[in-house]
Amino acid sequence: xxxxxxxxxxxxxxxxxxxxxxxxxxxxxxxxxxxxxxxxxxxxxxxxxxxxxxxxxxxxxxxxxxxxxxxxxxxxxxxxxxxxxxxxxxxxxxxxxxxxxxxxxxxxxxxxxxxxxxxxxxxxxxxxxxxxxxxxxxxxxxxxxxxxxxxxxxxxxxxxxxxxxxxxxxxxxxxxxxxxxxxxxxxxxxxxxxxxxxxxxxxxxxxxxxxxxxxxxxxxxxxxxxxxxxxxxxxxxxxxxxxxxxxxxxxxxxxxxxxxxxxxxxxxxxxxxxxxxxxxxxxxxxxxxxxxxxxx
Amino acid sequence: xxxxxxxxxxxxxxxxxxxxxxxxxxxxxxxxxxxxxxxxxxxxxxxxxxxxxxxxxxxxxxxxxxxxxxxxxxxxxxxxxxxxxxxxxxxxxxxxxxxxxxxxxxxxxxxxxxxxxxxxxxxxxxxxxxxxxxxxxxxxxxxxxxxxxxxxxxxxxxxxxxxxxxxxxxxxxxxxxxxxxxxxxxxxxxxxxxxxxxxxxxxxxxxxxxxxxxxxxxxxxxxxxxxxxxxxxxxxxxxxxxxxxxxxxxxxxxxxxxxxxxxxxxxxxxxxxxxxxxxxxxxxxxxxxxxxxxxxxxxxxxxxxxxxxxxxxxxxxxxxxxxxxxxxxxxxxxxxxxxxxxxxxxxxxxx
Numbered sequence: 001x002x003x004x005x006x007x008x009x010x011x012x013x014x015x016x017x018x019x020x021x022x023x024x025x026x027x028x029x030x031x032x033x034x035x036x037x038x039x040x041x042x043x044x045x046x047x048x049x050x051x052x053x054x055x056x057x058x059x060x061x062x063x064x065x066x067x068x069x070x071x072x073x074x075x076x077x078x079x080x081x082x083x084x085x086x087x088x089x090x091x092x093x094x095x096x097x098x099x100x101x102x103x104x105x106x107x108x109x110x111x112x113x114x115x116x117x118x119x120x121x122x123x124x125x126x127x128x129x130x131x132x133x134x135x136x137x138x139x140x141x142x143x144x145x146x147x148x149x150x151x152x153x154x155x156x157x158x159x160x161x162x163x164x165x166x167x168x169x170x171x172x173x174x175x176x177x178x179x180x181x182x183x184x185x186x187x188x189x190x191x192x193x194x195x196x197x198x199x200x201x202x203x204x205x206x207x208x209x210x211x212x213x214x215x216x217x218x219x220x221x222x223x224x225x226x227x228x229x230x231x232x233x234x235x236x237x238x239x240x241x242x243x244x245x246x247x248x249x250x251x252x253x254x255x256x257x258x259x260x261x262x263x264x265x266x267x268x269x270x271x272x273x274x275x276x277x278x279x280x281x282x283x284x285x286x287x288x289x290x291x292x293x294x295x296x
Numbered sequence: 297x298x299x300x301x302x303x304x305x306x307x308x309x310x311x312x313x314x315x316x317x318x319x320x321x322x323x324x325x326x327x328x329x330x331x332x333x334x335x336x337x338x339x340x341x342x343x344x345x346x347x348x349x350x351x352x353x354x355x356x357x358x359x360x361x362x363x364x365x366x367x368x369x370x371x372x373x374x375x376x377x378x379x380x381x382x383x384x385x386x387x388x389x390x391x392x393x394x395x396x397x398x399x400x401x402x403x404x405x406x407x408x409x410x411x412x413x414x415x416x417x418x419x420x421x422x423x424x425x426x427x428x429x430x431x432x433x434x435x436x437x438x439x440x441x442x443x444x445x446x447x448x449x450x451x452x453x454x455x456x457x458x459x460x461x462x463x464x465x466x467x468x469x470x471x472x473x474x475x476x477x478x479x480x481x482x483x484x485x486x487x488x489x490x491x492x493x494x495x496x497x498x499x500x501x502x503x504x505x506x507x508x509x510x511x512x513x514x515x516x517x518x519x520x521x522x523x524x525x526x527x528x529x530x531x532x533x534x535x536x537x538x539x540x541x542x543x544x545x546x547x548x549x550x551x552x553x554x555x556x557x558x559x560x561x562x563x564x565x566x567x568x569x570x571x572x573x574x575x576x577x578x579x580x581x582x583x584x585x586x587x588x589x590x591x592x593x594x595x596x597x598x599x600x601x602x603x604x605x606x607x608x609x610x611x612x613x614x615x616x617x618x619x620x621x622x623x624x625x626x627x628x629x630x631x632x633x634x635x636x637x638x639x640x641x642x643x644x645x646x647x
Binding site (some may be wrong): 094097122123125126129130132134136138139141149152153154155198201202205259263286 | 380529532534535536537538539540541542545549551553554556569
């Protein structure tokens with residue numbers, strides 16, 4: 001089954017006019033409407049071309065090409081084991097930590113391949129930050145030290161550390177809760193606070209792109225909502241790519257959604273499009289089945 | 297306060313009341329009496345017989361009681377609990393026994409001049425009040441200090457290479473470390489004697505003894521540090537590198553501080569491994585009876601050496617010196633442990 005598509009580039013007016021297939025589609029449309037003004041691109045974003053990934057002989061990901069326009073939020077959805085996390089870990093070169101890992105393809109950041117010979121991988125990771133599935137604040141540091149740990153780790157100099165700390169915590173939506181206990185250990189924070197601390201930590205080195213690998217999967221609904229708010233705020237100044245198993249979340253936070261699937265072989269990308277279209281009138285039957293909850 | 301409601305008192309309804317415990321205690325007393333009677337009436341003799349009979353009769357009677365109250369599973373539970381408790385007691389008894397024997401024998405020889413005099417002008421056969429073991433205490437402190445300086449950095453760096461870098465030869469180094477931890481301590485002393493004392497200008501002295509002890513200490517520190525570093529979650533390493541840090545920066549800023557307390561434990565275990573060693577010192581330190589503050593020149597004494605000498609002489613006075621030496625060695629190691637623990641803990645909190 002295919003649905004008639006008249007425009008792929010997310011013309012929001014016509015999406016609104018089209019009959020919605022699901023409530024998720026409605027959520028996404030609402031979001032798209034709200035986001036319309038001031039969605040100006042920042043720089044040239046991130047571009048993945050023909051990405052393959054292997055673990056030893058296991059071909060985990062096959063031929064994924066995706067553009068992430070600057071200033072947009074892209075959600076990667078799909079069942080477990082379809083290669084979403086592997087894909088985003090190729091984007092900031094975290095994939096290569098696994099000894100048996102291999103990859104093919106290009107990842108262009110502002111037009112330059114991050115895998116080009118002679119590229120300083122630490123510089124790449126400074127520009128493409130990452131937030132992990134499990135909150136992982138550094139246990140030996142205080143809340144304040146955690147926020148600024150990136151400066152120490154990457155040996156960056158900043159003139160006004162206090163200001164930067166406050167700015168990052170504010171942007172991560174944590175400032176009000178921790179401003180009186182910046183010297184306390186991060187282990188005393190709740191899971192949701194720890195994750196927002198990890199976001200603040202990632203922001204302190206001023207990345208252009210932020211990768212989030214299921215950032216809310218270990219959190220309660222309240223904390224999830226706060227982090228989604230944070231994502232909405234951050235999207236005005238950076239490119240965000242978020243892996244999520246929660247389709248409501250994808251509909252709520254993202255401008256574009258990419259659906260990944262593995263049919264027993266390597267995972268691949270089935271479909272990408274404006275989020276409201278993916279949820280209301282997907283082109284591929286498998287996407288339709290997944291977003292309507294018939295499997296996965 | 298206007299409320300008159302009776303305050304809720306915290307209770308522990310799951311705890312047995314004295315009335316419930318009484319039969320168990322009674323059964324244990326009866327079993328003890330029974331074992332005394334049996335030992336008296338049969339040719340069985342000695343503490344072992346008491347312990348064995350008490351274990352058998354006590355376990356049987358308790359499990360029968362449980363069986364009657366709560367059935368077969370509870371009886372099996374009582375038997376296994378009893379065996380586990382006996383096992384723990386068997387392991388714990390020698391430790392307590394060693395401590396008690398050392399303390400009871402050692403305190404008789406304690407007197408102030410032990411810490412102010414050496415054995416330079418006294419003989420081991422002299423009454424215990426003559427001479428002291430300052431020379432041995434100084435020697436042992438130097439040995440521990442120098443061994444820590446030599447072994448802890450080397451052991452931790454090796455552990456970092458094996459767990460973090462996993463570079464070329466890691467498997468081979470791992471094998472060597474394991475083999476090294478099995479080296480008999482006398483071989484370590486002999487090795488330093490043959491390779492350093494005979495062939496280089498370094499003669500038998502404190503530093504040569506510390507070299508020999510380091511051969512024993514390095515593998516202990518390495519293996520413990522390795523275990524500790526493996527406990528640091530991989531998430532933290534990834535988080536560090538995702539922030540644009542080099543591997544070295546991640547290890548130094550995140551992994552090592554996270555493993556800090558464990559690394560202190562590794563050091564303590566290393567010191568525990570060497571503090572009482574005599575064999576590696578036999579050919580390396582000289583075992584002088586004279587106080588020597590310079591570990592780089594001339595013979596030095598050491599507490600284990602002092603103990604060994606005292607035992608070898610075999611007179612009541614010299615054996616008394618040996619016991620007192622052991623007691624002081626025990627106290628010294630204990631003090632070092634407590635100091636390391638509190639220092640490590642405090643730095644962690646104040647940070």
